[in-house]
Amino acid sequence: MNTSGAVAVSSNGPSDFVLSxxxxxxxxxxxxxxxxxxxxxxxxxxxxxxxxxxxxxxxxxxxxxxxxxxxxxxxxxxxxxxxxxTTNLTSFFRESHHFDHLAKEVLPAISRRAQGSGRLRIWSCACSTGEEPYSAAMVLREQKELLVGIDARILATDLDTQVLATASAGIYAQERLESVSQARVARYFQTLSEGVKGKVKVSPSLQELITFKQLNLMNDWPMRGPFDVIFCRNVIIYFDKPTQKILFERMAELQRPGDFLYLGHSESLHRVTDRYELIGRTIYRRVED
Ligand SMILES: C[S@@+](CC[C@H](N)C(=O)[O-])C[C@H]1O[C@@H](n2cnc3c(N)ncnc32)[C@H](O)[C@@H]1O
Structure with a gap:
C-alpha cells in the first residue's frame, strides 16, 4: 500500500543493494x-x-x-x-463532479425508470482504501427518496489486499476527512473511543451498501453486471493502450447502452474504444452496439 507516488529511498541510502x-x-x-x-x-x-x-x-x-x-x-x-x-493515492470526494453527476443525473434517471422497483449497481473497480465507494454510498444515502423500492449496491474491488483491508475496516485518520463537509462527517462518521485517538469509523449505513472484494482487472471477472455506473478512476494510467482497450471492451459487456463510466482526471478513451461517448468532464456513456 503506497499512498503517494513519491520516490522512496532507504534511510541508509540507495547504495545498500544494487539493482542491475x-x-x-x-x-x-x-x-x-x-x-x-x-x-x-x-x-x-x-x-x-x-x-x-x-x-x-x-x-x-x-x-x-x-x-x-x-x-x-x-x-x-x-x-x-x-x-x-501499486500506488494507492485517493481521497473522499476526489474529482467531486462525478459524485454530483451521480446525484443529479444518474439517480433521478434510475428512479424514473424503475418506478418504485428495480436495482442500481455501481462498481468501483480500483477502490484503493475505500474513500471512493464510501463517497458514492454517502450520495446514495442522501438521495434515498429517489431510491425507494430500489435495491442499491456498490461493488468495490482492488488488486491490493492491504488497501482492501483498510477499506473494509472503514477506519480513517481524522485528517482524511478534510474533503468531507461537516454535515457529512457528523452524519456518516463515528469517533472511536479512547486508545484510537484521531481515528474515525464510517457508519454501518454506508458499510452495508458496499461489498469489498479482491479483483485483479487482468484476470477473469466473476460478476455478470449490468452496472449502471463504473468508477474506473486513476488506474488505467498505469496500463498501456492495448491493455486499456481490452479492459474497456470487457467493461462495455457489463454495461447497457446509456450506463455511465467515470475516468480519472488525466485519463481518456480517445483512440482506446468507441463503445463509450464522452458526455462531460471524464464522464462517458455506453453507446448502442
Ligand atoms: C491511484 S489508486 C486510485 C484510487 C481511486 N480509484 C481514486 O481515483 O481515488 C489506483 C488503484 O488501482 C489499483 N490497481 C492497480 N492495478 C490494478 C489491477 N490490475 N487490478 C485492480 N486494481 C489495480 C491499485 O492497487 C490502487 O489501489
Whole structure:
C-alpha cells in the first residue's frame, strides 16, 4: 500500500543493494504479468525504494534471490510484491463532479425508470482504501427518496489486499476527512473511543451498501453486471493502450447502452474504444452496439 507516488529511498541510502538493468527489466516483466502495470525507467528509483523494504524484511542479500523467489510463484510474497508496487493515492470526494453527476443525473434517471422497483449497481473497480465507494454510498444515502423500492449496491474491488483491508475496516485518520463537509462527517462518521485517538469509523449505513472484494482487472471477472455506473478512476494510467482497450471492451459487456463510466482526471478513451461517448468532464456513456 503506497499512498503517494513519491520516490522512496532507504534511510541508509540507495547504495545498500544494487539493482542491475537486467534485474529491473525482470521486475518490470513480473509487475506487468501480475498487475498489468507498465513500468518505465522513470519509475526505477521508486520501485527500488519500495522493494528494498521487502528485501530487508526477508533478509535477502540482493534482488537476484528476490526475483528467484517471485519466479517460484511464492504466493505470499507475490501478494506483498503486488501490494508494494501499486500506488494507492485517493481521497473522499476526489474529482467531486462525478459524485454530483451521480446525484443529479444518474439517480433521478434510475428512479424514473424503475418506478418504485428495480436495482442500481455501481462498481468501483480500483477502490484503493475505500474513500471512493464510501463517497458514492454517502450520495446514495442522501438521495434515498429517489431510491425507494430500489435495491442499491456498490461493488468495490482492488488488486491490493492491504488497501482492501483498510477499506473494509472503514477506519480513517481524522485528517482524511478534510474533503468531507461537516454535515457529512457528523452524519456518516463515528469517533472511536479512547486508545484510537484521531481515528474515525464510517457508519454501518454506508458499510452495508458496499461489498469489498479482491479483483485483479487482468484476470477473469466473476460478476455478470449490468452496472449502471463504473468508477474506473486513476488506474488505467498505469496500463498501456492495448491493455486499456481490452479492459474497456470487457467493461462495455457489463454495461447497457446509456450506463455511465467515470475516468480519472488525466485519463481518456480517445483512440482506446468507441463503445463509450464522452458526455462531460471524464464522464462517458455506453453507446448502442
Ligand atoms: C491511484 S489508486 C486510485 C484510487 C481511486 N480509484 C481514486 O481515483 O481515488 C489506483 C488503484 O488501482 C489499483 N490497481 C492497480 N492495478 C490494478 C489491477 N490490475 N487490478 C485492480 N486494481 C489495480 C491499485 O492497487 C490502487 O489501489
Amino acid at each position: 538493468d537486467g534485474e529491473y527489466k525482470r521486475i518490470c516483466e513480473l509487475v506487468r504479468e501480475h498487475t498489468g502495470i507498465a513500468l518505465f525507467e522513470s519509475k526505477r528509483e521508486m520501485i527500488y525504494g519500495r522493494l528494498v523494504r521487502r528485501l530487508r524484511a526477508l533478509r535477502l542479500s540482493g534482488f537476484a534471490p528476490y526475483i528467484a523467489q517471485l519466479e517460484k510463484s511464492d504466493t505470499a510474497e507475490l501478494e506483498e510484491f503486488i501490494n508494494a508496487v
